[in-house]
Amino acid sequence: MKRNLFAGRPRSGGLSLNVFNDAELDDIHLATLEVLERTGVFVEADEALDIFADGGCAVDRERHVVRIPPHIVEESIAAAPSTFVLCGREPANDIVLAPGRVAFTNFSEGIRVVDPETGEIRDSTKADIADIARLNDYLSDIETFEIAVGAKDVPPETCAVHNAEAQYLNTTKPIGIGPLSRVETIAIFEMAAEIVGGALKLPHEATEVIIETARWGIPNNILSMAMAGGSSPVTLAGTLVTHNAEVLSGITLAQLTERGAPCIYGSSTTAMDLKLAAACVGSPELAMISAAVAQMARRYLLPSFVAGL
Numbered sequence: 661m662k663r664n665l666f667a668g669r670p671r672s673g674g675l676s677l678n679v680f681n682d683a684e685l686d687d688i689h690l691a692t693l694e695v696l697e698r699t700g701v702f703v704e705a706d707e708a709l710d711i712f713a714d715g716g717c718a719v720d721r722e723r724h725v726v727r728i729p730p731h732i733v734e735e736s737i738a739a740a741p742s743t744f745v746l747c748g749r750e751p752a753n754d755i756v757l758a759p760g761r762v763a764f765t766n767f768s769e770g771i772r773v774v775d776p777e778t779g780e781i782r783d784s785t786k787a788d789i790a791d792i793a794r795l796n797d798y799l800s801d802i803e804t805f806e807i808a809v810g811a812k813d814v815p816p817e818t819c820a821v822h823n824a825e826a827q828y829l830n831t832t833k834p835i836g837i838g839p840l841s842r843v844e845t846i847a848i849f850e851m852a853a854e855i856v857g858g859a860l861k862l863p864h865e866a867t868e869v870i871i872e873t874a875r876w877g878i879p880n881n882i883l884s885m886a887m888a889g890g891s892s893p894v895t896l897a898g899t900l901v902t903h904n905a906e907v908l909s910g911i912t913l914a915q916l917t918e919r920g921a922p923c924i925y926g927s928s929t930t931a932m933d934l935k936l937a938a939a940c941v942g943s944p945e946l947a948m949i950s951a952a953v954a955q956m957a958r959r960y961l962l963p964s965f966v967a968g969l
Contacts (some may be wrong), residue, residue: 664761664803679896679952685959691715691906693730697717700727703911707854707871708753709914715916726909733908736915742961744879744922746804746834749855753833755803757879757924766796767967768806770839785808786826806836820844821851826865836881845872874914874921880964882910883926887939888949890932896945900952905968925957926965941967 680688700718704725705707713719715911719725724902739752743758755763773784792808807823814822820839827835828851829952839845849872873880884906886892914921931945932938940946 663831664755664763677947677951678955679948680955685955687963688900688904688956689959691901692908693733695901695905696728696732696733696909698727702726703903711871711913711916715900715912727915728909728912732916733912736907736912737962739915739961740921740923740960740962744963746879747833748804748831748833749791749828750832753916755834759839759958759961763803765802765804765806765836766792766808768836770809772811773809781961784856785813786811788803788823789823789826790830791910793827797831797833799956802833804834804836805831806938807838818847821847824848824851828852839869842869842872845869849876863915870910870913871917877918877926879922880910880914881924881926882907882914883965886929888929888945889934890929890937892929894931896952897946898930899949900956903927903953904956923962924965925953925960925962927953927954928967930967 663819669790700720700949703712703724709721709724716729716732718729720726730935743756745756746919747754747755757763772781773788773803774781788809789807789811796802796805796808805827807827811819811822811826821844822839824835824837825840827837837848839848864969868882870882886903886904886906887898888894888896888901889963892899907927911923911925914923927950929949931943931949933940946967953966954964
């Protein structure tokens, strides 16, 4: 098991990037609670609406809008564990997610690749996932393997299952998977159960990935992909309120499903290039947003996953 390097510890010198001070983080948090209580979030799945209603939230079933009282959000944040282990096929590659520690992974999910033999730019395949997984497995400074590319040579309805199979068979590190339905989620978890040598508990009538991961006890990266100036306010603070509301509502759903379910505070939030209407990556704006997201996650004592390109 790996215990990764500490990050964000106070030191006497060196570079530091704290986008907001503690009082400003409190303002963002309070604004988020106001959004969740007064505006609410759109929830499409009926089972999720039932869980929110049973947990004490105000549910408008006609509009599929859930309003979450502040105390429920706060209780859900407190219930999410601050430390847990991501397990790989080899125990030596298990890593601890804990306050102050940092780990690295590859970015995901690319849609095309440069063919290593011909130099041609083409759609990615299941074989590409396997090749990249083996490369990732060899690199000692990368702790986990996200879906580097998606398999475009398989049926789209089961793409995530094929992606996961290629990951399971070609890396011994913890993996990040991306199911988009209950059917894919259960199939992937049942594959994992076979690998570890026994069936995990399978709950009934779950229809959303976040509910399934909570009930299976699988760590879930609850991630927002807000785009400042596009799908969220153009200001950094305003975008973080939108981002925070999306993530915290997901964490609340997970905790109302199974209290203590492991959650990761995730972010692929960035800014929009207003000239090209495209997401800015590898930009100062993304660096500032990611740093601010890490600050929010530390405030909540939750492991974080932030975009770094």
